[in-house]
Structure formats: structure tokens, C-alpha cells
Amino acid sequence: MKVIDVNKQVRLSLVKTVELVLSGVKFRLFRATVTVVIISLAVAFLMTMLGESVIARKVASAIDEQTAPRRLFVFWVSRLTQPMQPAELAAELASTPPGGDRWQELKAWGALDDEQMNSLAETARRQLVLDRYFAELKEGARRAMLGRAEGEEIYTHLADPEAFDTFKQARSASGTELPGGIEALQSFIAKWPEIAELRGRISSEHAAATEQFRKGVLGETSPHLYLSKADESLLAETAVMGFRMTAEDMAVVREQAGLAVDAERIAGMIQAPSVRNALRVRLKKESATDVGPQELFGLLKSGDGTEWFLGEIGRIRHRITEQVDTPGVRERENISQEEIDLLVASRQPVFAFDLPAERITEVAREGLRAIELNVIESKVSQAAGGGGVLGFSSRTIAIICVSFLVCMVGVINAMLMSVAERFREIATMKCLGATDGFIMVNFVFESAVQGVAGGIVGSVLGIILGTFLSWTAYGGMAVAHLPIGDVLAAAGISFVLGVVLSVLAAVYPALAAARLAPMEAMRIE
Amino acid sequence: MTDGDETAQVQDDAAERPVIIRSVDLQKHYQMGEVTTQALRGIDVELYRGEFICVMGPSGSGKSTFFNMVGGLDSPTSGRVFIDEVDVAQLSAVELAFLRCRKIGYIFQTYNLVPYMTCLENITVPMAFAGVSGDEARTRGMRLLKLVGLEDRWFHKPIEMSGGQQQRTAIARSMANNPSVLLCDEPTGNLDLKTGAEIHDCLMQLNKEHNVTVICATHDHRLINMADRIMWIRDGQIERLADRSDVTVETGAIEGEENE
Numbered sequence: 001m002k003v004i005d006v007n008k009q010v011r012l013s014l015v016k017t018v019e020l021v022l023s024g025v026k027f028r029l030f031r032a033t034v035t036v037v038i039i040s041l042a043v044a045f046l047m048t049m050l051g052e053s054v055i056a057r058k059v060a061s062a063i064d065e066q067t068a069p070r071r072l073f074v075f076w077v078s079r080l081t082q083p084m085q086p087a088e089l090a091a092e093l094a095s096t097p098p099g100g101d102r103w104q105e106l107k108a109w110g111a112l113d114d115e116q117m118n119s120l121a122e123t124a125r126r127q128l129v130l131d132r133y134f135a136e137l138k139e140g141a142r143r144a145m146l147g148r149a150e151g152e153e154i155y156t157h158l159a160d161p162e163a164f165d166t167f168k169q170a171r172s173a174s175g176t177e178l179p180g181g182i183e184a185l186q187s188f189i190a191k192w193p194e195i196a197e198l199r200g201r202i203s204s205e206h207a208a209a210t211e212q213f214r215k216g217v218l219g220e221t222s223p224h225l226y227l228s229k230a231d232e233s234l235l236a237e238t239a240v241m242g243f244r245m246t247a248e249d250m251a252v253v254r255e256q257a258g259l260a261v262d263a264e265r266i267a268g269m270i271q272a273p274s275v276r277n278a279l280r281v282r283l284k285k286e287s288a289t290d291v292g293p294q295e296l297f298g299l300l301k302s303g304d305g306t307e308w309f310l311g312e313i314g315r316i317r318h319r320i321t322e323q324v325d326t327p328g329v330r331e332r333e334n335i336s337q338e339e340i341d342l343l344v345a346s347r348q349p350v351f352a353f354d355l356p357a358e359r360i361t362e363v364a365r366e367g368l369r370a371i372e373l374n375v376i377e378s379k380v381s382q383a384a385g386g387g388g389v390l391g392f393s394s395r396t397i398a399i400i401c402v403s404f405l406v407c408m409v410g411v412i413n414a415m416l417m418s419v420a421e422r423f424r425e426i427a428t429m430k431c432l433g434a435t436d437g438f439i440m441v442n443f444v445f446e447s448a449v450q451g452v453a454g455g456i457v458g459s460v461l462g463i464i465l466g467t468f469l470s471w472t473a474y475g476g477m478a479v480a481h482l483p484i485g486d487v488l489a490a491a492g493i494s495f496v497l498g499v500v501l502s503v504l505a506a507v508y509p510a511l512a513a514a515r516l517a518p519m520e521a522m523r524i525e
Numbered sequence: 526m527t528d529g530d531e532t533a534q535v536q537d538d539a540a541e542r543p544v545i546i547r548s549v550d551l552q553k554h555y556q557m558g559e560v561t562t563q564a565l566r567g568i569d570v571e572l573y574r575g576e577f578i579c580v581m582g583p584s585g586s587g588k589s590t591f592f593n594m595v596g597g598l599d600s601p602t603s604g605r606v607f608i609d610e611v612d613v614a615q616l617s618a619v620e621l622a623f624l625r626c627r628k629i630g631y632i633f634q635t636y637n638l639v640p641y642m643t644c645l646e647n648i649t650v651p652m653a654f655a656g657v658s659g660d661e662a663r664t665r666g667m668r669l670l671k672l673v674g675l676e677d678r679w680f681h682k683p684i685e686m687s688g689g690q691q692q693r694t695a696i697a698r699s700m701a702n703n704p705s706v707l708l709c710d711e712p713t714g715n716l717d718l719k720t721g722a723e724i725h726d727c728l729m730q731l732n733k734e735h736n737v738t739v740i741c742a743t744h745d746h747r748l749i750n751m752a753d754r755i756m757w758i759r760d761g762q763i764e765r766l767a768d769r770s771d772v773t774v775e776t777g778a779i780e781g782e783e784n785e
Contacts (some may be wrong), residue, residue: 435622
């Protein structure tokens with residue numbers, strides 16, 4: 001019996017395979033288009049979400065940068081004048097870098113050594129975890145475990161062995177997972193009195209320092225006003241009380257304080273009824289209560305607006321001065337008794353107002369910017385804060401996976417239809433000598449080509465859509481700070497996933513096609 | 526193969542030409558759920574190299590199953606099929622593909638050309654599978670097209686050709702790798718009488734001039750007229766296998782057509 005020498009069967013060259021596949025694709029363009037559309041939809045969806053997330057993250061960091069000066073200012077004002085809340089202290093201990101300025105401040109106030117500071121920092125971190133655990137308990141479970149204790153009380157409450165036993169039982173009944181375990185909690189509670197004492201030392205020293213600052217340095221002046229005029233002597237004064245303010249800090253604080261003070265002056269003008277009235281008319285508002293600082297700043301951010309404002313003030317001053325001196329005229333003109341009294345009692349804001357036009361415009365713009373950034377920040381923190389993978393909640397990931405699965409099903413369906421349509425052709429190819437492997441490669445390759453096409457279209461679409469959505473959500477900042485590298489990386493990922501999707505989807509239909517018996521081609525009767 | 530078979534073959538050779546396809550107690554049954562359909566119930570036959578044989582039989586007779594066996598498209602449930610002395614049942618999938626590519630040419634009732642390829646490209650597909658280089662494939666292809674009389678239509682797509690031209694293209698394709706056997710399933714089934722005649726002539730030419738064995742399943746009397754032997758299959762067995770000379774065939778004439 002003869003044996004076939006299969007060596008003579010040369011494998012089809014790659015070029016030839018590509019040619020055959022491409023001419024096939026051209027022929028079946030409609031079916032291929034459907035598949036490409038499905039894939040590009042899946043890819044575009046993924047890319048839009050990735051793009052939005054990436055852009056949101058970038059915008060968040062840009063906002064962070066831009067709001068840093070103001071945040072520093074707010075921090076210093078409260079640091080210098082307000083005692084710390086326990087929660088504040090715990091948070092600061094948990095997160096401040098060791099050896100930095102804040103660290104040194106706290107250490108000095110508490111008269112602690114490095115070891116104690118480290119221990120405080122670590123226990124603060126543990127406390128945050130426990131706090132979150134307790135906060136997330138459902139009401140019923142919490143009552144059972146902790147009675148009425150809340151916040152830091154919980155740790156003193158659990159020091160009592162009976163209460164702790166109750167807690168243990170209730171916890172295992174509740175089925176929740178205690179982070180760190182029971183032993184860790186016990187050792188934490190055992191340490192708690194010491195921790196509380198050390199922290200108390202820090203807070204009371206700090207409170208004393210703030211008292212000293214308020215009485216000794218500020219006196220009657222408001223903090224904002226004082227800080228707006230600060231110079232090097234502030235550094236020395238605060239250092240004595242244990243604060244560690246750097247020269248850069250002070251420069252920033254001074255500038256921000258100046259802006260705050262002037263903003264308050266400008267906003268204060270709205271108190272004067274005549275000014276408020278004039279504004280109401282100019283801004284075309286229904287009632288005087290609709291005129292607030294934001295509206296005023298909106299007007300003053302332009303040079304024209306400022307000009308008008310100053311002119312109006314001048315008019316009012318003139319009117320009041322003139323009229324007050326003329327008895328009887330008060331009733332004729334619309335000047336309120338309030339205004340007269342104020343004028344008489346003290347220098348009225350209308351008269352005290354002495355800011356130049358450029359400063360007004362500058363302050364107004366800064367004020368509006370701060371409001372704008374606030375708004376964007378709250379939107380962005382929802383998007384970028386997410387945690388999870390790449391900032392996506394597990395819910396979002398589930399949705400994306402489902403969408404990919406659905407599209408995969410669609411592609412499998414389209415390919416199966418293609419295979420069914422081509423029964424004859426496949427079987428004929430087999431009669432002509434095509435191996436199973438060739439048929440399979442044919443289909444998978446076709447699918448890969450569609451995947452590439454769909455991936456490109458989808459990525460581009462996703463980039464455009466993602467950028468557009470971010471722009472509508474966050475305004476010009478999204479485009480101005482576009483993180484091109486990240487966006488392209490995200491596009492690359494989406495593209496690759498699109499190709500993978502279509503190749504995977506092709507496996508089953510390709511196998512079905514490859515297994516087709518050639519006798520399908522011969523349909524006698 | 527045992528000595529006994531060889532003796533038989535020598536005896537055959539003494540009388541006849543060499544055998545190209547042989548089946549020994551060929552059986553095939555299909556399992557469709559609970560029902561077993563016995564398609565072939567033991568077929569013993571020898572087909573000689575270079576002959577023109579027509580296979581006839583009513584539907585359900587096992588004619589198509591027999592074709593599948595003989596054409597290397599399916600394997601028997603029991604019994605053997607030897608194509609050019611190679612036992613088909615022992616071949617792997619790749620080896621079977623090789624067989625189909627080089628040894629056997631197929632011609633279908635529905636032509637089965639690739640619709641998005643030109644005439645010439647269609648013909649060169651089997652050559653591509655056989656590893657023939659592009660240039661040589663095209664040269665051979667043009668030669669084959671000249672053989673069937675289609676050389677000026679080499680660039681046409683199937684959709685631009687008539688049924689007869691498509692079938693001639695299919696015939697040229699089937700000859701691409703110089704097969705020893707041509708399997709034809711109702712080649713003139715979709716064609717009118719006049720174009721059918723072109724096909725007859727074509728097949729005749731291939732059979733006589735190129736010594737290609739032609740196995741035809743057909744109801745066309747003119748093809749039967751041209752055959753060397755005729756086989757009838759019924760109920761999965763050979764009902765009758767006769768030489769052409771032993772059979773009377775009448776080909777009718779439609780007025781004016783017969784003369785062509």
C-alpha cells in the first residue's frame with residue numbers, strides 16, 4: 001500500500017493568505033461593516049470611559065495646584081486662631097509626613113520624642129480604619145455592638161470588659177469583618193488612654209498658642225486684615241508660639257489674605273441699600289435679594305463694569321453729601337434713614353471704599369475663579385475619586401465587561417452567519433485542498449482585520465467623545481490640561497482590547513467552519 | 526494486501542488496464558439520533574485508469590454517498606476504499622487534503638466558483654494550495670483556459686459569465702494540479718442542451734487526450750452515450766455494472782438541436 005508523502009504540500013504563503021482574505025472581505029463588505037460597527041461601539045464605549053477618567057484625574061490635579069494657595073491660607077488662618085478638633089488632630093497625625101513642619105509642630109507642642117510621635121501616627125492611621133468601619137455599620141448592628149457610644153467615645157466605652165464582650169458577640173452575629181482582627185482592636189483599646197493623653201497634650205498646648213496669638217498678636221484686628229499686612233516679624237512671633245511658618249508660606253498667605261480682605265470690602269458694598277438698588281437695576285434682577293457677591297463679581301470682572309461701579313459710587317456719595325446738608329430734601333429724594341444714620345455714626349462703606357479700579361477687577365476675577373474651581377472640583381471628585389482599578393468602581397468595570405460580552409456575542413453571531421452563508425465556499429475550498437487549519441486561519445484573520453478597523457474607529461470616536469463629555473462637564477479646563485500621553489495610552493489599550501475581542505469571538509465560528517465536511521459541497525439530489 | 530488480492534490484480538491486468546479506484550465491501554451508515562440509515566451495504570468495484578464511467582441511481586440509492594467515498598470526502602464505516610492504492614481510511618486530515626488537492630478534481634452541479642475572484646484566479650486556487658509559485662500558476666492557468674476555450678475571458682468574474690462558461694472554468698480548475706480522477710456531480714444539470722454539449726466535448730477531450738479517469742453522476746443521456754461503462758446503484762448496492770456496448774441508449778432530439 002502506498003503512503004502519501006505529505007511533504008510536498010507546501011503551506012500557503014502569508015502574502016497569499018492575506019490576499020485571499022482581503023479580497024474576501026471586500027466582497028462581503030456589508031457583513032464586515034456590521035461587525036466593524038459592533039466592535040467600534042464596544043471600543044468607543046470603553047475608550048470614552050477611560051478617557052473621561054483620565055482627563056478627570058488630570059483636571060483634579062490641575063485644580064489642586066491652582067487652589068493650593070487658597071487652601072494654604074485657610075489652613076493657616078484656622079491653625080493660628082482655632083483649637084484643633086479631635087478628628088482634625090487624628091487625621092493630621094495619620095497623614096502628615098514624618099519630619100516635616102507639621103510633624104515638628106505637633107511634636108513640640110506635645111513635648112514628645114520621635115518614638116512617641118511614630119506611635120501616635122501609626123495609631124492614628126489604625127484609628128481611621130476603625131472609625132470608618134464603625135461609621136459604615138448599620139444602625140441596628142451598631143446599637144447592638146456599641147450601645148450609644150459614638151466617635152472616640154467608642155474606644156473608652158470598649159475598655160470595659162463587659163462592654164467588650166457584648167461587642168464581640170454582637171459583631172460575630174452581625175457577620176461584618178473587623179479590620180485588623182479582635183486582638184489588634186484589644187491592644188488598640190488598651191493603648192487608648194495613653195494615646196488620648198498624649199494627644200490631649202498636643203491639643204491643649206496648641207490651643208494655648210492660638211489664644212496667645214489672638215490676644216497678643218491680633219488684638220482687635222481681624223485675622224484676614226492682619227495677615228494681609230504681614231511681614232517677617234510674623235515669622236518670628238509665630239515661631240515663639242510653636243508654629244513653623246516658612247517665608248514662602250507667609251508670602252502666599254499674605255497675598256491670599258489681601259484678596260480676601262478686598263473681596264470682603266467689595267462684597268460689603270452690597271450692604272448699602274443705595275448700592276444694592278443701583279446694582280439690581282443694572283443687573284436686571286427681580287428683587288434686591290437676588291444681588292449677591294457672585295453677581296457683583298460677575299459685573300466687576302470687566303473693566304467697563306468696574307468703571308460703572310466706581311462711577312455709581314461717586315454719584316451716590318455726591319448725592320448723599322449734598323442732600324444731607326440740605327434739610328427737607330431728604331424727603332424728596334429717595335434716601336433712607338438708614339443711610340443718613342450710618343453716615344452720621346461712622347464712615348459709611350460708600351465713603352470708606354477706596355480701592356483702585358485695577359484691584360477691583362483683579363479681586364473680582366480671583367473670586368469668580370475660586371467659585372468656578374470649587375464647582376468643577378466637586379464634579380471631578382466624583383469621577384476621579386473612585387478607587388478600584390484605574391479609578392473605576394467595580395460597578396463601572398462590571399458594566400464595561402458586560403458591554404464587551406454583549407458585543408462579543410454580536411460578533412460571534414455575525415461570524416456564524418458568515419460561516420453559514422459560505423458553507424459551499426468553505427467545502428469547495430476543502431475539496432480543492434485547503435486544510436482545516438487554513439480555513440480556521442482564514443476566519444480568525446478576517447476577524448482580526450475587522451477588529452483592527454473597528455478598534456481604530458472606536459478609539460478615535462472614544463477620544464472625541466471622551467474629550468467632548470469632559471469639556472461639557474468641566475469646561476475649558478478639560479481641554480487646556482488635556483493629558484495627551486495618558487489619553488493615547490488609554491486609546492491604545494482600548495484598541496488592543498477591541499482586536500482581542502474580535503479574535504476571541506472568531507474562535508468558535510472558525511472552529512465550526514474548519515470542521516465542516518467537504519461533502520457539503522456536493523449536493524447530489 | 527494479501528497474496529490473494531495480488532493474484533486477482535494480475536489476472537485483471539492481464540485482461541484490463543490498471544485500477545485507479547477500488548472499493549472492497551464498502552459500507553456506510555449514518556446515525557441520526559435513534560435512527561440508523563444504511564447508505565451503502567457493501568460495494569465492491571474496480572474503476573480503471575482512463576475510463577469514463579457514469580453512475581446512475583434514484584435518490585436515496587447511496588449514489589452520493591458512494592461519490593463521497595470515492596472522492597476522499599468521507600470515510601467508510603467499514604470496508605476499504607483505495608484511491609491509487611492508498612487506503613483512504615488510514616489518512617489523517619492533512620493527508621486527505623493533500624489527496625483532494627493533487628489526485629482528484631471536482632466538478633459540481635452548481636459550479637462552486639469563488640464569486641469574488643476572476644476566472645484565472647479561480648483556476649489557480651488549487652495550485653496555491655499545492656505550493657505552486659504565482660508566475661507558474663498563472664502560466665499553467667492560462668494554458669488550462671486555452672484548453673477549455675476561455676482564454677479571452679480570464680479576467681471575468683463568475684457573475685459575468687454564462688453557465689456553460691462557468692462550468693468550463695470549473696473544469697479547468699479541476700485540472701489545475703493534473704489529477705488522475707475527475708469526479709463530476711451532474712455537470713450538465715444546470716445547463717441547457719446546447720451549452721451541455723460544450724461540456725460533453727470538454728470532458729471527452731480530457732478523457733481521451735489526457736487520459737484522465739472521469740466518474741460522472743448524471744441523468745444526461747448524451748453523457749451516458751459517451752461513457753465506457755455504466756453503473757447503477759440502488760439501495761446501497763450495485764445493481765448493474767455494464768459496458769457501454771451492452772446497453773442501449775437513446776438520445777432524443779429537439780428540433781434543430783441535435784445537429785450541433
